[in-house]
Amino acid sequence: MSNRLCRQGFAKTSVFAMIVCVPISLAAQERSIAWGYNSFGVPGMIDMPTAFGREDAELGFTTSHFKNQTRNTMTFQISERLSASFRYAILFDIRRDPGSAVLPDRYDRSFSLQYRFADEGRYRPAMAFGINDIVGTGIYGGEYVVASKTLTPRLRATAGLGWGRLGSYNGFSNPLGAVFGDGVKSRPLAEGGLGGSFDPDIWFRGDAAFFGGVEWQATDRVRLTAEYSSDDYAREDGSAFDRKSPFNFGVSYQYNDRTTLDLRYLYGSEIGVQLSYALNPKKPRFGSGLDSAPPPILPRVAGRGQEPVDLSGPGFARTARQALAREGVALDGLQADGKTLRIQIRNDRYATSVQAVGRAARVLTRIAPAYVDNFEIRLAAEGAPVTSVLLRRSDLERLEFHPVAPDLLRVKTRIVDAAESLPAINGRYPALTYGFEPYITPSLFDPDEPVRMDFGVALTGRFEPAPGLVFSGRVHQKIAGNLDKGTRESTSVLERVRSESYLYYKGGDTTIPELTGAYYFRPGGDLFGRVTAGYLESMFGGVSSELLWKPQNSRLALGAEVNYVKQRDFDQLFGFRDYETFTGHVSAYYEIGGGYFGQLDVGQYLAGDVGATLTLAREFDNGWRVGAFATVTDVSAADFGEGSFDKGIQLTVPLDWITGRPNKSKLNTVIRPVQRDGGARLKVSGRLYDRVRGLQATDIDATWGRFWR
Amino acid sequence: MRIFLCAAAIALLAGCQPALQRIAGTQAPAQVTLSQKALAGPVMRVQIASRGADAQLSRVAVKDDVETWLAVDNISLSFRHGVLVASRGLGFDLMGADANGTLAAFAGQGAPVYRRQMRYLTGDHHSTYLMAGCQMTVTGWEVVGGQRLERLEEKCRARQNSFTNIFWRDSSGFIVQSRQWISPEIGYLRSSIRKR
Known part of the structure; x- marks a missing residue:
């Protein structure tokens, strides 16, 4: 008997093993959910799509390879009906267009969309349309309308009509011509060149062709697929491989609920393999997490604990600080006011601030003298207060084990803006912390080496002399990596604010990416302020100031940021280069509802260009976020260069979702098909919106159930 | 590379x-230091088959009729008169549950079919409830662990889940042993209490 309810080895398994190795029974094969991803990473069969989507919110990563061609795709099921994919393909011996000269290699990025406009009914098939290359160079350009029907629980059939690449084999004159006239019967070549051109006028034009297939779920894990492909591979045939037949055959093996392996026989001549890994942000492996049990609420007993305690004295503050620290909550300030005890806290441990409030409240019931009837827990970020949560002690005592405790407690709890700090406890300031951590800096999509990275050790330090005042820095010591092997010289005609990153990578093995002093303050109710000065990021230093208006319970927030910055030397130490500029934006943040989020930033970018960035994201209350952004400025597509305008994908993964252990940190990734100088923004730490929102009523209410966790 | x-x-x-x-x-903290008082008190042995776990828990809090028991790896279970009403630290925890119907059935009172409400957290931190319909059967006396105990079976159904909680009580009505369902992902725990 181990005396542990959680098996010992279980908790110590490495992070990486946990992601991959936890066996879970296979998810039920649900009606209307696509059974797999095709070689383009789109819900489908082998090369062809189906009309079914994947489970809502699923994030699928696929890598598919056959002769001279590898496609890596990330697909997000944005809603039950809509999915979007980003694809990075490496192709050898391919023609830019059918009939043109064979190129030795090509690196192709594409975005695609699929929308199901009709759900499957008893007799009606599910129907969807899709566009395979929205803003790209057109190599995979193709559109389709497709219908799929579940014939028996284990058998599905699909038939569709494709255009572009998907209308290239056995094509016939565009049937849309009957409606839209002869103009749609020819398909102009995609403009290509720079890529990033948005060419809706070529979609669904030119010849069309039929495709189709059947899928048979032979066992719970094995699926057999046969399809008839309408893609003639004219860009590859004869150079990359020999296409001999329109028929493809595949076997899929579902290894576990997340991982699927595919083996395929393609076009009568080639073997293809695919690995798919799909996860759903709504389904963490560890449920509500392996966080330790909270301290039980200690009810007041008549006649006990009535002895006078000096709540303002250092003794009580020390007791409170220690007791809260055990729960991962840092005490910043404390104030006793008659029957109300107020504390100001920082949440150092939990992904949701409401859990820190819940733990703090439990601790207060254990240490506060019996005459204290009310608790006010003030949440602060960077020493500046954000929100007050006002609780009645009797509610805590009464509701701890109530089946609907969250709802009943929330009704009795007030959550309001807190603009004033409580008096700091003795010994809170000044505070110095420092530590070491590993870092990894990746660089993607350089045609010479699609993945490069550096890794090393970062020394981080932080000094807080007074509330809201934070001096912090990072020193990086590279241990190994190949970022400095980049040799692609910038061809930019703009100020080279980002395109000379390879010179920064070569600049030195010991660098100071960040060294700043920052002041966070509350200029008034619902207002938040920040001023940061110093070496703000690896390429720029200067002064950054920000003001945010964000009321509690408001979907809308508005912000303004003004920066004056100078370009840093390539060695990322203390020197500067000549270029200096004003950059700044006004921003509107809006929670659309249903987990969707929009942000619009308008202003002047680093290279002096003026324009706007639109960001759309789906956010989950556990911290996951999948978003996409695009920036259009007054820089022309030709001046911008490859990609024509700045765009990308944002992915945020909370660490506690992966490990099951309480953790505030998140992994943030921005994937850009290409980084150029137009539409580039300053990367300054401590931007206010993300600091503030997690501490406000909207987020607290959404995750209120964790108060009792 | x-x-x-x-x-x-x-x-x-x-x-x-x-x-x-x-x-x-x-x-x-890897180990919880239990107070002398807790260590001197009664001990509950709990097994959770799906976790391969087998542990001794000490009683750390009694509030009204709810007792909270803690394992040294900081996982807690709370029981109202022997009926599980909360777990913490298991991952797919039972956040709260109502025991009124079960307790009434123990006393031979209440409706023959009663409701049990169980609260959980979803993967994105929202409260979610399982509403179970349950029925209690007294199946008779048997000797368990050298003790003559009365066995009661509570059969419940909640959406796609059906489970049977089993309670063994002594002649005073005290629940000595039990098998109780925590959540769809974790399944059952087995508990038995002995005085130290």
């Missing part, structure tokens, strides 16, 4: 312990 990725992984795993802890999450 591959070589230094491996090197990176090794360095991450071996080299930088404190940082790794930061990445892997704040470590909960």
Whole structure:
């Protein structure tokens, strides 16, 4: 008997093993959910799509390879009906267009969309349309309308009509011509060149062709697929491989609920393999997490604990600080006011601030003298207060084990803006912390080496002399990596604010990416302020100031940021280069509802260009976020260069979702098909919106159930 | 390329312990120091088959008629008169449950079919409820662990889940042993109490 309810080895398994190795029974094969991803990473069969989507919110990563061609795709099921994919393909011996000269290699990025406009009914098939290359160079350009029907629980059939690449084999004159006239019967070549051109006028034009297939779920894990492909591979045939037949055959093996392996026989001549890994942000492996049990609420007993305690004295503050620290909550300030005890806290441990409030409240019931009837827990970020949560002690005592405790407690709890700090406890300031951590800096999509990275050790330090005042820095010591092997010289005609990153990578093995002093303050109710000065990021230093208006319970927030910055030397130490500029934006943040989020930033970018960035994201209350952004400025597509305008994908993964252990940190990734100088923004730490929102009523209410966790 | 990725992984795993802890999450205290009073009190042995877990728990809090028991790895279980009403630290925890119907059925009172409400957290931190319809059957006396105990079976159905909780009580009505369902993901726990 181990005396542990959680098996010992279980908790110590490495992070990486946990992601991959936890066996879970296979998810039920649900009606209307696509059974797999095709070689383009789109819900489908082998090369062809189906009309079914994947489970809502699923994030699928696929890598598919056959002769001279590898496609890596990330697909997000944005809603039950809509999915979007980003694809990075490496192709050898391919023609830019059918009939043109064979190129030795090509690196192709594409975005695609699929929308199901009709759900499957008893007799009606599910129907969807899709566009395979929205803003790209057109190599995979193709559109389709497709219908799929579940014939028996284990058998599905699909038939569709494709255009572009998907209308290239056995094509016939565009049937849309009957409606839209002869103009749609020819398909102009995609403009290509720079890529990033948005060419809706070529979609669904030119010849069309039929495709189709059947899928048979032979066992719970094995699926057999046969399809008839309408893609003639004219860009590859004869150079990359020999296409001999329109028929493809595949076997899929579902290894576990997340991982699927595919083996395929393609076009009568080639073997293809695919690995798919799909996860759903709504389904963490560890449920509500392996966080330790909270301290039980200690009810007041008549006649006990009535002895006078000096709540303002250092003794009580020390007791409170220690007791809260055990729960991962840092005490910043404390104030006793008659029957109300107020504390100001920082949440150092939990992904949701409401859990820190819940733990703090439990601790207060254990240490506060019996005459204290009310608790006010003030949440602060960077020493500046954000929100007050006002609780009645009797509610805590009464509701701890109530089946609907969250709802009943929330009704009795007030959550309001807190603009004033409580008096700091003795010994809170000044505070110095420092530590070491590993870092990894990746660089993607350089045609010479699609993945490069550096890794090393970062020394981080932080000094807080007074509330809201934070001096912090990072020193990086590279241990190994190949970022400095980049040799692609910038061809930019703009100020080279980002395109000379390879010179920064070569600049030195010991660098100071960040060294700043920052002041966070509350200029008034619902207002938040920040001023940061110093070496703000690896390429720029200067002064950054920000003001945010964000009321509690408001979907809308508005912000303004003004920066004056100078370009840093390539060695990322203390020197500067000549270029200096004003950059700044006004921003509107809006929670659309249903987990969707929009942000619009308008202003002047680093290279002096003026324009706007639109960001759309789906956010989950556990911290996951999948978003996409695009920036259009007054820089022309030709001046911008490859990609024509700045765009990308944002992915945020909370660490506690992966490990099951309480953790505030998140992994943030921005994937850009290409980084150029137009539409580039300053990367300054401590931007206010993300600091503030997690501490406000909207987020607290959404995750209120964790108060009792 | 591959070589230094491996090197990176090794360095991450071996080299930088404190940082790794930061990445892997704040470590909960590995062992809880239980108070003398708790250690001197009764002991509950709990087994959770789906976790391969077998532990002795000490009683750390009594509030009204709810007792909270804690394992040394900081996982707690709370029972109202022997009926599980909360778990903490198991991952797919029972956040709260109502025991009124079960307790009434123990006393031979109440409706023959009654409701049990059980609260959980979803993967994105929302409260979610399972409403079970339950029925209690007294199946008779049997000797368990050398003790003559009365066995009661509570059969419940909640959406796609059906489960049977089993309680063994002594002649005073005290629940000595039980098998109770926690959540769809964890399944059952088995508990037995003995005086220290």
